[in-house]
Amino acid sequence: MNRRKLLSRVMETLCLVAVLLALLPLAFILFYVIREGAGALNLDFFTQIPKPVGEPGGGMANAIVGTLILIGLAALFAVPVGVICGVHLSEYPTRRFSSLVRFAADVMNGVPSIVIGIFAYGLVVLPVKRFSAIAGGFALGLLMLPVVIRTTEELLRLVPAGLREGALALGATRSRAVFTVILPAALPGIITGVLVALARVAGETAPLLFTAFNNRFWSTSLMQPIASLTVQVFTYAISPYDDWHRQAWAGAFLLVMIILSLSITARFAVRRLERMNRP
Amino acid sequence: MTVIDVEPRTSNAAAMIMNEAKIHVRNFDFYYGPSKVLHAIDLDVPDRQVTALIGPSGCGKSTFLRSINRMNDIIPEAKAAGTIRIDGRDVYAPGMDVVELRRRVGMVFQKSNPFPKSIFDNIAYGLRLGGMRGRRQLAEIVEKSLRRAALWEEVKDRLDTSALALSGGQQQRLCIARALAVDPEILLMDEPASALDPIATAKIEELIYELKDNYTIVIVTHNMQQAARVSDRTAFFMLGKLVEVGPTNTIFMTPREKMTEDYVTGRFG
Numbered sequence: 001m002n003r004r005k006l007l008s009r010v011m012e013t014l015c016l017v018a019v020l021l022a023l024l025p026l027a028f029i030l031f032y033v034i035r036e037g038a039g040a041l042n043l044d045f046f047t048q049i050p051k052p053v054g055e056p057g058g059g060m061a062n063a064i065v066g067t068l069i070l071i072g073l074a075a076l077f078a079v080p081v082g083v084i085c086g087v088h089l090s091e092y093p094t095r096r097f098s099s100l101v102r103f104a105a106d107v108m109n110g111v112p113s114i115v116i117g118i119f120a121y122g123l124v125v126l127p128v129k130r131f132s133a134i135a136g137g138f139a140l141g142l143l144m145l146p147v148v149i150r151t152t153e154e155l156l157r158l159v160p161a162g163l164r165e166g167a168l169a170l171g172a173t174r175s176r177a178v179f180t181v182i183l184p185a186a187l188p189g190i191i192t193g194v195l196v197a198l199a200r201v202a203g204e205t206a207p208l209l210f211t212a213f214n215n216r217f218w219s220t221s222l223m224q225p226i227a228s229l230t231v232q233v234f235t236y237a238i239s240p241y242d243d244w245h246r247q248a249w250a251g252a253f254l255l256v257m258i259i260l261s262l263s264i265t266a267r268f269a270v271r272r273l274e275r276m277n278r279p
Numbered sequence: 280m281t282v283i284d285v286e287p288r289t290s291n292a293a294a295m296i297m298n299e300a301k302i303h304v305r306n307f308d309f310y311y312g313p314s315k316v317l318h319a320i321d322l323d324v325p326d327r328q329v330t331a332l333i334g335p336s337g338c339g340k341s342t343f344l345r346s347i348n349r350m351n352d353i354i355p356e357a358k359a360a361g362t363i364r365i366d367g368r369d370v371y372a373p374g375m376d377v378v379e380l381r382r383r384v385g386m387v388f389q390k391s392n393p394f395p396k397s398i399f400d401n402i403a404y405g406l407r408l409g410g411m412r413g414r415r416q417l418a419e420i421v422e423k424s425l426r427r428a429a430l431w432e433e434v435k436d437r438l439d440t441s442a443l444a445l446s447g448g449q450q451q452r453l454c455i456a457r458a459l460a461v462d463p464e465i466l467l468m469d470e471p472a473s474a475l476d477p478i479a480t481a482k483i484e485e486l487i488y489e490l491k492d493n494y495t496i497v498i499v500t501h502n503m504q505q506a507a508r509v510s511d512r513t514a515f516f517m518l519g520k521l522v523e524v525g526p527t528n529t530i531f532m533t534p535r536e537k538m539t540e541d542y543v544t545g546r547f548g
Contacts, residue, residue: 162392166454169350169386170405170461171378180404185395276441277395 030256037253040246045254050216050232056243060251062218063227066133067258069220070212070228071202073137078144079194085145086152086190087178093157101149109146116142117207125211133226136212140201147200151193155186188273195266199259205230229255301326301465301495302347307361309342311354316342318520319361324512329487329496331506331527334516335542340499343516344467347497348384349377365465382409385458389470391450393442393457398434401442401453405461420460428456429486448479455486459494466490468498472505484509503543507531515539 044059051058085101092098120139125131159182167177183190208214213225214235220226229251236248300323309317317339324330332340342351349370351357363370370380382405394401402421403411411417421438425431430452434445442453451471458466468487472480487496487509500506506513507527514524515538523530523539534540541547 160392162388162390163394165350165353165386165388166392166394166457167404168353169348169381169388170408170457171382172408173378176408180408181394276397276443278441278443 033249033253033256036246036249037251037256040250041253045247045250049218053241058247060227060229060232060247060254062215063229063232063251064254065220066212066215066227067202067229067255069133069222069226070136070140070208071198073133073222074140074144074201075194075198077138077141078148078197082145082148082194083152083183083190085149086156087183089149089153090156091174091178102153105146105149108142109150112206113143113204114206114209117209117211120207121210130223131211131213131225133212133222133224136208136226136228137222139207139211140204143201143204143207144194144197147197148194151197152186152190155189155193156182158189159185185277188270188277191273192266192270195262195269199262199266202259202262203230203255205234229258300324301365302497303362303364303367305362305364307343307346307363308359309339309346309351310356310358310360312356316519317346320521322514322521322524324495324497326495327491327493328511329491329498329509331510331513332497332499332516333501333503333506333513333542334522335547336501338516339519340514340516341469344469344497344499345386347465347467348381348386349375350381350386352377382461383463384465384467385461385463386467387451387454387458387469387471389473391447391454391474393445393450393453395441395443397439398442398445398453399438402457402460404457409461424456424460427459427490428452429482429489430456446479448475448482451475451479451483452486455483459490463494465495465497468496470499470501473501480505503531503545515542517542 044057045061046059046064047061048057048059049062050060085105089098089102117139120135120142124135124138163181163185164177167181168174172180208228208231212228212231214231215225215227233248233251233255236244236251239245302322302324304320304322304324307317307320308315320343332344334340345351346359347363347365347370351359359371365380365384369375394404396404399418399421402424403417406417406420411420422431422435425434430449433449434453437444442450445453451474455466455471472483475483484505487498490496491511498506498510510527512524513527513530515522515530515534515536517538523534523536525535530539531543534543
């Protein structure tokens with residue numbers, strides 16, 4: 001075998017090893033969570049609320065619904081604001097204000113989630129002196145916001161300039177061109193970005209600790225503290241009870257499944273939307 | 280936001296004749312920032328004829344074409360001076376409604392630009408902008424426009440599929456149909472066939488020939504034979520100036536200017 005082929009073989013092997021190393025932790029996490037969590041899942045887990053300390057059984061129905069409400073609120077807040085910001089950035093890319101927004105979004109993306117939580121605590125919780133679902137959703141929305149802004153901007157910029165000209169030449173105003181041609185052309189990608197961001201914040205614990213707090217009871221009120229899978233898993237995991245540990249594993253397993261299904265939904269949603277974007 | 284400054288020159292406006300051409304250009308200058316790219320263009324485009332704009336790359340013919348429907352407005356620091364009148368109305372007058380102007384003056388681009396929507400929605404786009412909603416009415420005009428662009432037979436069974444699935448030549452005819460749907464009086468074409476193979480090009484040229492019965496067409500082309508084949512009149516641009524304009528035959532056979540002769544015979548450019 002000559003030198004070139006040997007080198008090629010060596011590099012190939014190195015690549016393979018690197019991929020395996022990267023996938024290994026993921027495989028272990030999944031394996032462990034499934035082994036510990038799947039066994040602890042039962043119907044009660046989905047239908048019951050937590051039992052008082054010492055009583056066996058109970059479930060996380062309230063936390064499952066709570067997590068869904070929280071990420072719903074986060075999306076409700078972050079998607080409109082983020083998409084409109086992104087449109088502004090792509091429409092007026094060279095303005096001073098735009099570079100300021102872009103910089104702010106990048107900085108915000110790097111702010112630790114616990115700090116975002118403290119911010120939401122100061123802004124939403126302190127004035128009314130009550131933890132609430134709204135505060136939690138707001139904190140998660142803030143975490144999503146920079147991702148939504150930047151994804152929207154990047155994807156809008158990828159839309160060919162010819163489409164804008166085509167729309168303008170047919171008598172569209174600038175805003176009509178953006179909202180009827182350019183944004184729809186970028187929409188599949190934007191939705192993927194939003195769902196990926198949503199999946200990320202669904203797994204956040206820290207920003208919820210002093211915003212949504214937690215709730216041992218059934219509550220769907222937006223003005224009351226609300227349970228979430230992540231905080232519930234955290235609470236149960238650091239408790240001294242075996243039964244709670246099992247439930248924490250089940251919660252972790254369910255969380256992974258929710259995030260997985262969000263990603264899969266993203267794929268399918270986009271595939272349908274992309275129908276017109278593909279030849 | 281105003282990016283175009285208008286400086287009407289009234290000196291020869293008084294000399295306006297009643298029997299004006301469809302597009303009437305006098306003393307038209309155009310600037311990109313500090314650089315002047317069009318110098319005192321005077322040109323009459325007659326109604327329902329094909330006028331070809333020829334000239335070497337960078338001579339300003341595309342800029343001139345895009346000045347007619349004010350597509351250059353979107354370029355920052357672009358500035359126009361002089362007048363372009365369509366049916367006697369100055370398109371750069373302060374009260375001009377650009378949206379309405381662009382509905383009367385359709386445009387087809389060098390690179391076909393179908394929207395990532397269905398074939399139907401592409402054609403209906405301009406109509407919907409104008410507020411038309413009735414599905415039956417839309418369908419009627421979509422069919423009529425596609426027939427006019429000689430595309431109907433090829434796509435009538437797949438109006439709901441993506442326009443991006445069409446071939447390059449079909450996409451360009453779709454763009455022509457899309458422009459025709461809003462019923463313009465003038466059609467501006469910026470090298471509409473330069474990215475197409477000879478068969479698709481022939482189809483577009485045939486189409487232009489048919490369309491001139493109903494539309495005033497201005498076409499920019501790099502292809503001498505194409506200009507000779509499709510146009511009634513030809514205008515030769517060079518370094519931002521209009522060198523010569525006249526009946527296509529005259530420009531190609533017996534041009535007045537040496538420069539025109541050199542260009543059309545392929546001695547430069």
